[in-house]
Every structure is written in C-alpha cells, then in structure tokens.
Amino acid sequence: MIEVENLRVRFGRGKGAVEAVRGLSFAVKERETFGLVGESGSGKSTVLRALCGLVRDFEGTIRVASEAQRRTRTDEFHRLVQMVFQDPFGSLHPRHTVDRILGEPIAIQRLGNADLRIARALFEVGLGPSFRFRYPHQLSGGQRQRVSIARALIVEPRILLLDEPTSALDVSVQAEILNLLMRLRRERALTTILVSHNLAVVGHLCDRLLVMNAGRAVEEMTAEDLRTGAPREEYTQALLRASEGYRRL
Amino acid sequence: MSSRSGLPAQAAVHAFSAFGIVAQTAATFAGLLLITFLIGRVLPIDPVLAAVGERASADVYEKVRVELGLNLPLHVQFWNYAVKVLHGDLGRSVLTANPVLTDIRRVFPATLELATLGTLIGVLLGVPIGVVAAARRGGFIDRVARVFALFGYSVPIFWLGLMGLLLFYARLGWVLGPGRIDVAYDEVVAPLTGALLVDSALRGEWEVFRNALGHIVLPAAVLGWLSLAYISRMTRSFLLAELGEEYVTTARVKGLSEWRVIVRHALRNALVPLVTVIALSYATLLEGSVLTETVFAWPGLGMYITNSLLSADMNAVLGGTLVVGCVFIGLNLLSDLVYRLVDPRVR
Numbered sequence: 001m002i003e004v005e006n007l008r009v010r011f012g013r014g015k016g017a018v019e020a021v022r023g024l025s026f027a028v029k030e031r032e033t034f035g036l037v038g039e040s041g042s043g044k045s046t047v048l049r050a051l052c053g054l055v056r057d058f059e060g061t062i063r064v065a066s067e068a069q070r071r072t073r074t075d076e077f078h079r080l081v082q083m084v085f086q087d088p089f090g091s092l093h094p095r096h097t098v099d100r101i102l103g104e105p106i107a108i109q110r111l112g113n114a115d116l117r118i119a120r121a122l123f124e125v126g127l128g129p130s131f132r133f134r135y136p137h138q139l140s141g142g143q144r145q146r147v148s149i150a151r152a153l154i155v156e157p158r159i160l161l162l163d164e165p166t167s168a169l170d171v172s173v174q175a176e177i178l179n180l181l182m183r184l185r186r187e188r189a190l191t192t193i194l195v196s197h198n199l200a201v202v203g204h205l206c207d208r209l210l211v212m213n214a215g216r217a218v219e220e221m222t223a224e225d226l227r228t229g230a231p232r233e234e235y236t237q238a239l240l241r242a243s244e245g246y247r248r249l
Numbered sequence: 250m251s252s253r254s255g256l257p258a259q260a261a262v263h264a265f266s267a268f269g270i271v272a273q274t275a276a277t278f279a280g281l282l283l284i285t286f287l288i289g290r291v292l293p294i295d296p297v298l299a300a301v302g303e304r305a306s307a308d309v310y311e312k313v314r315v316e317l318g319l320n321l322p323l324h325v326q327f328w329n330y331a332v333k334v335l336h337g338d339l340g341r342s343v344l345t346a347n348p349v350l351t352d353i354r355r356v357f358p359a360t361l362e363l364a365t366l367g368t369l370i371g372v373l374l375g376v377p378i379g380v381v382a383a384a385r386r387g388g389f390i391d392r393v394a395r396v397f398a399l400f401g402y403s404v405p406i407f408w409l410g411l412m413g414l415l416l417f418y419a420r421l422g423w424v425l426g427p428g429r430i431d432v433a434y435d436e437v438v439a440p441l442t443g444a445l446l447v448d449s450a451l452r453g454e455w456e457v458f459r460n461a462l463g464h465i466v467l468p469a470a471v472l473g474w475l476s477l478a479y480i481s482r483m484t485r486s487f488l489l490a491e492l493g494e495e496y497v498t499t500a501r502v503k504g505l506s507e508w509r510v511i512v513r514h515a516l517r518n519a520l521v522p523l524v525t526v527i528a529l530s531y532a533t534l535l536e537g538s539v540l541t542e543t544v545f546a547w548p549g550l551g552m553y554i555t556n557s558l559l560s561a562d563m564n565a566v567l568g569g570t571l572v573v574g575c576v577f578i579g580l581n582l583l584s585d586l587v588y589r590l591v592d593p594r595v596r
Contacts, residue, residue, distance in 0.1 A: 052502055078504030090495035093514060095593055108504045135593045151499070 001159065001191045002028040002051070007060040009046050009215075020046040022215040023060070030158075033185060033192040035202035035209030035223075037239070043215040044195045048161050051193070052083045064159065079109050082152035083161040087168050088144035092136040098122070098147050099132045105155045121150040125180060142173035146180065153184065160185070162194045166201060178205060199243040203227050211236045266589075274582050279331075281574040285567045286330050290323070294561045299343050334571065340564030344557055349568035352553060357572065358443025359429055360542070360549030364534035365444075366469035371476025372527055378477070379484025383492065384511055394481055401478025406471060410544035413467050425463035427546035434460050468545040472538055476530045483526045487519035494518075521592050528584035535580075536573040 009021040021043045028034040036044040049055040051062060053073035062069040065080060085091040092101055102118045111117065122131060125146040136144055145165060152160060165181065166174040182205060185192055196202050202209050203226045211218040211233070219233040231237050289296070297314045298305075305313075314320055318329055333340075339349035382391040417423045425431070430445060434457045441448045446465065449458040491497065492515050500514045501507070539551035546552075550569055557565035589595055 054498060054501060073504075075504055078502070083502045085495055085499065087495050091499045093496045093500070093518075095518060095591070104500075104505075105503045137594050148499075151503075 001030040001032070001065060002034075002193070003061070003063040004047070004051070005061040005063075007047065007050060007058060007062065009043070009050055009055055009058045020215050021050070021058075024212070024215070024217055025060075026210050026217070026220065028191060028193060030191050031189050032208065033194060033206045035206035036193060036195045036212060037197065037199060037202050037209050038212035038218075039197060039239070041214075042212040044197075044212050045163055046215075047212075048083065048163050048193065048195050052081055052161055053077065075109065078105075079155050080157055081159045081161065082155065082157040083163065084145075084148050084152050084165045086164040088141050088148055089136075089168070091148055092144055092151075094136055097133050097135055098127075098139075101136075101147060101151055102154050105151065109155050111155065117154055121154045124153070124184065125150045140173075141169050142176060145169060145173075145177050149177075149180065149184070153188070156188075157190075159191045159193075162192060164196050164198075165194075167196070167198065174201075181205065199226060199240060211239065270582065270585065274578060277578050278575070281571065281578065282331050282334060283327065285571050285574070286327050288570070289563055289567050290326075292563070294563055296563050299561045299563065339568035339571065342557065342562055342565040342568075344560045344562045344565060349565050352565065353550065353568060353572055354443070356548055356553040357550050358440075359445075359547060360535060360538075360551060362444040362446060363465060363469055363472065363541075363547060363549060364531060364538070366446075366465060367472030367534050367538075368476055368527070368531045370469060370473025371480050371530060374473070375477040375480030376484050376523070379481040380488060380511065380516060382481065382485045383488035384507075386489065391485075394485070398478040398482050401474045405540075406475060406538070407540040407544050409474070410468065410471050410541055413471055414544070417467055424467045425460065427464075427544075429464055429548055430457070430461050431464075468541050468547055472534050472541055476534065479530050480523070480527060484519065484523060487522055488515055491515040491519045521588060524587045524591070525584045528580040532577045532580045535576045 004027070005025045007021050007024045008019065011018045011020055024043075024047060026034070036047060038044045046055060050058045051064070051069075053069070053071075056071040064077070069077070096104075099118060102121055103114050106112075106114045106117055118132065119129060122129065127143065127146055127150070131139070131143065131147075136147070139147065149165075162181065166177050169177060178201065181192075184190065192205075194202060194205055203223050206223050208220065208222050209226065210220045211231070213235050218235050219231060221231060221236075225231065226240070231240060297310055297317060297319065300317070301309055301313050318326055321329070337350055339353070341347070342349050342352055345352055378390075378394050378397075382394040385391055414427070418426050438445065438449045438452050438454050438457050441451055445461040446458060449455070449461060488511070492511070494515075497510060497515050500510045505513070536551070538549075539555050541547065542549045542551040543555065550572065554566055554569040554573075557563075557569065
C-alpha cells in the first residue's frame with residue numbers, strides 16, 4: 001500500500017543545511033499498522049510529512065497505492081490519505097466550530113450529505129450532537145483529539161497517518177484515544193502509520209515497526225519482537241531501556 | 250439542564266463584559282478631560298491676557314478673570330469645565346471669534362476625508378503587499394516590499410510632500426496644487442457630510458468632484474504611504490505567525506490549495522489583531538497630520554490646532570486636543586468591539 005525507497009529530505013541550503021532523512025526505505029502492506037519510532041529529531045515526523053505532501057522537496061521514491069508521488073498532491077490523494085497531528089490544541093482552527101472543521105473536507109472532496117456525515121463522524125469518535133457547534137476552546141484536550149480524528153476520517157481515507165496522537169494528552173485520556181484508534185482501524189480496515197517515541201504505545205498498536213536514529217533506519221522488527229524484548233541493535237535496546245522509566249537504585 | 254442554566258449565565262457574562270467596556274471608556278474619557286484641563290492650567294499662556302490683550306487695565310483683566318471662572322478653586326474649575334464639555338461647549342476661539350465646536354465642525358471633515366483616503370490607500374495596498382510578502386517570504390517581492398516600507402517609515406513626511414508637489418504638481422502637472430479645492434469651486438457645493446468628494450458626488454457636481462480629487466490625491470498618497478508601510482509590515486508579521494500554526498498544516502492536509510490556506514484560514518485569523526493596527530493607524534492620521542496639512546495648506550484639524558497654538562488660542566487648542574483624544578477612544582472602542590465580534594475566544 002505504501003512504499004518508500006531511499007527517501008532523503010534536506011532542510012536549508014549550503015553549510016547550514018540539515019539532512020533530516022537519509023536514505024530511508026520501508027513498505028507497509030494494506031491494513032497493516034506500521035510504527036516509526038525514534039527519539040526527538042530522528043526524522044520520523046519528517047517522513048510522515050513527506051508522505052502526506054507537507055514536505056515537498058524530497059529525493060527518492062514514495063509510492064502510495066502503487067502511484068508514485070511528486071511535489072504536489074491531488075484531491076484523490078487527500079481522499080486516500082489523511083493525517084492526525086500531535087497537538088490537539090493547535091491543530092484545529094480556533095475560530096471554526098466543530099461543524100465547520102468537519103464540513104470543510106467534505107466540501108473540498110465534494111462528497112455531499114454533509115449533515116449526515118458530520119453527525120456520523122462525531123458519533124463514531126464518541127462525541128454527541130451537542131459538540132457540533134462548539135469551538136475548539138470549549139473542548140477538552142481529549143475531545144479535541146477526537147474531533148481531529150473525526151476530521152481525518154470524515155472523507156473515509158484508506159490510509160491514516162498518526163503523528164504522536166497521544167503525546168500531548170493526559171495519561172488517562174491517552175488510553176481512551178488509543179482504544180478509539182484501535183477500534184476505528186479495525187472497523188474501517190485502515191492502513192496506518194504511527195509515529196511515536198513511546199515504545200509501549202507502538203507495541204500496543206502496531207504490527208511492525210521501524211526504529212530510526214539521525215534520519216536513518218536502525219532496525220525493522222515486529223511488535224512481537226519488541227514485546228519479547230528481542231531487538232538486535234544496541235540503539236533499540238537503549239531506547240527500550242529508556243522507555244521502561246527510572247529505576248530506584 | 251446545564252445548557253438551560255448556561256444561557257442566563259452567558260447573558261450575565263456578556264452584560265458584565267459590556268459594562269466593563271463602557272466603564273473603561275468612561276474612565277478614559279474622564280482622564281482625557283483631566284489632562285486637557287491641566288494642560289490649560291500648566292501652559293505658560295495666560296488665557297485672560299489672550300482674551301483682553303496686553304493693554305487692558307487691571308480692572309478689565311480682573312473682570313474677565315472672574316467671568317472665565319479662573320478665580321475659583323481648581324477642582325470647581327475642573328467641574329465647570331467638564332460640565333461645559335459634556336454640554337458641547339468647548340469655549341470660544343479668540344482667533345476666529347466662533348465657538349470652538351463650530352470651528353471644529355468646519356475643519357474636521359477635511360481631516361476626516363484626507364485621513365480616510367490615506368487609510369484606504371494604506372489598507373487596500375498594504376494588506377495585499379503584506380500577504381504576498383509573507384507567502385513569498387525572503388523572495389523578490391518580500392525584499393522590494395521591505396525597502397518600500399522602510400522608505401515610508403524613514404523619509405520625513407514633509408520632505409515627501411514637498412518632493413511630491415515639486416514632481417507631480419510643478420513639473421508633471423498630474424495633480425492640482427495645495428489647498429482643498431480651487432477658489433472658483435469654493436462653496437459651490439452645499440455641504441451635506443462636509444467631505445467634498447462625497448458631497449460633490451452626491452450632488453452630481455462632477456467638475457467639483459474632479460477638482461477636489463485632483464487636490465486630495467497627493468496628500469492622501471503621502472499619508473497612504475506612511476499607513477501602507479505600517480500595515481504591510483504588520484500584515485506580514487501577523488500572517489507569518491499564523492502560517493506557523495498547526496491548524497494551517499491541518500488545512501493543507503485537508504487538500505486546500507496554498508492560496509486558499511493563506512486567505513481562508515491564516516489571513517482571517519491575522520486580520521483580528523490587524524483590525525487594531527488599522528484603527529490606530531487611522532487614528533494617527535485623523536489626529537491631524539500637522540506636517541502634511543501644513544505642506545499642502547490643507548484646512549484640517551491639524552492646521553487649525555497649529556495656528557491656534559501659535560496665537561495662544563487655548564480654547565481652540567484644548568478643544569481640538571479633546572476631539573483628537575475622543576477619536577482615539579472611539580476607534581479603540583470600535584476595534585475592541587470588532588475584535589470581540591470576530592474572535593469567539595474573547596466573546
């Protein structure tokens with residue numbers, strides 16, 4: 001469903017240029033949930049941004065549904081691929097109601113039946129009709145992230161890109177959002193790429209994962225390998241140890 | 250249940266907020282009254298002497314001093330001043346012998362017309378230039394806009410006016426000279442609003458309209474450049490801040506074209522603080538662009554206050570200052586209301 005070959009992304013020019021992604025390759029099968037893991041600055045979010053067209057200048061090949069992607073993306077692409085961002089506070093337009101936020105993608109894709117779709121999308125993410133005409137500042141962090149997920153899914157995409165969707169939320173809300181994502185992925189047979197620095201989240205949600213460091217792939221493994229604590233590379237082992245938290249000496 | 254009880258609570262919040270705005274405006278106006286009153290008392294200009302002349306006898310001087318109420322305690326004088334102002338009595342001008350309010354009614358429309366046209370030029374050109382500069386950050390248009398704005402900021406406005414007159418009036422003859430209208434057309438159109446362009450258009454006097462336009466276009470362009478410089482830089486700055494927000498990235502992911510993202514999402518949010526900038530810029534031009542009005546012999550409020558000050562006509566100076574202050578307060582209030590109207594977070 002998604003194939004990335006020798007992806008390179010560079011920001012800036014000359015001596016000050018930063019190579020955020022350095023020759024990354026991976027493939028994600030249909031209905032698979034794939035994780036991109038790494039510490040901050042490893043380039044995992046940049047990969048996601050290149051995939052959905054937010055980073056236009058890249059080298060290498062990105063193929064989505066067997067179609068090679070160029071600098072600009074078509075309406076069909078945005079119908080096929082949608083993304084949920086990390087920050088539920090910043091990713092929703094502050095002066096648009098939930099109704100308008102959800103209605104805009106429907107209008108862009110000329111889907112029709114906006115009322116019905118919006119009501120259904122809110123229901124699917126566990127929000128009642130009373131939320132429809134509220135503004136983002138009138139919602140909690142978890143409710144906002146549910147609106148973000150509804151916004152992404154309202155055009156019925158086959159691929160969902162998740163950029164650390166729970167890292168800005170309280171621990172109690174994180175579990176709710178993760179369970180919601182798991183349910184939606186199952187019900188809608190979504191192909192998903194999840195970016196996270198939280199190995200527990202990735203192990204819980206993903207089938208396979210790729211560990212990244214400094215823009216390069218370190219190791220690809222299954223979630224089962226992660227859970228049984230059998231990573232090969234030293235960097236992955238260090239990442240795993242770090243995710244276990246502090247230990248009292 | 251909660252939604253039902255929420256409505257009166259929301260109405261109470263709105264009422265409290267409206268009361269706060271009214272109270273704030275009233276307090277600012279009271280402060281303005283006090284300041285203008287104190288200016289009149291602190292300045293080394295004797296209002297009695299200005300009224301009676303240097304050759305008046307001591308008896309006449311004392312009689313006028315009592316008539317003007319200057320023998321009363323300061324707080325009583327302030328009270329009398331405030332009551333008179335609130336009744337629309339700004340005193341009588343020594344220079345013109347008219348009530349100050351009558352004079353201001355005569356000169357203010359000229360300033361209003363000039364400042365409005367200047368602001369229109371500033372907004373209609375400044376906002377698009379700022380938008381393009383932000384959208385093409387670091388590009389050719391951005392660099393040209395920066396230099397253009399820098400000129401607007403840094404070149405003294407009187408020099409710009411003089412050079413404008415020299416080039417476009419004296420050399421090229423593209424515009425008409427100083428003044429608001431040629432003597433031949435003076436008082437041809439009976440005033441409706443006081444703004445010559447509007448009045449002549451409403452009366453269908455197109456020859457007068459063309460003449461007035463020929464006179465106003467250069468001073469308005471000079472003021473417009475100043476306004477444009479400020480508004481274009483602020484538009485660029487506010488828009489860049491908005492373009493860095495994640496909701497803009499969300500809009501791109503939705504599949505909107507880049508220009509729609511800029512205009513429909515980022516610019517609309519950037520316009521919220523820009524309203525205040527435009528209002529303040531307008532107020533600055535309305536306060537009487539003294540130098541511009543002097544260079545172009547424009548019979549507006551700035552020139553009226555300047556001439557009054559040079560003649561020690563304090564009633565006129567303080568009356569003019571009060572009007573300028575009221576314009577500031579009014580435009581601030583307006584921008585505050587617009588802010589509340591367009592941004593649901595501050596309603």
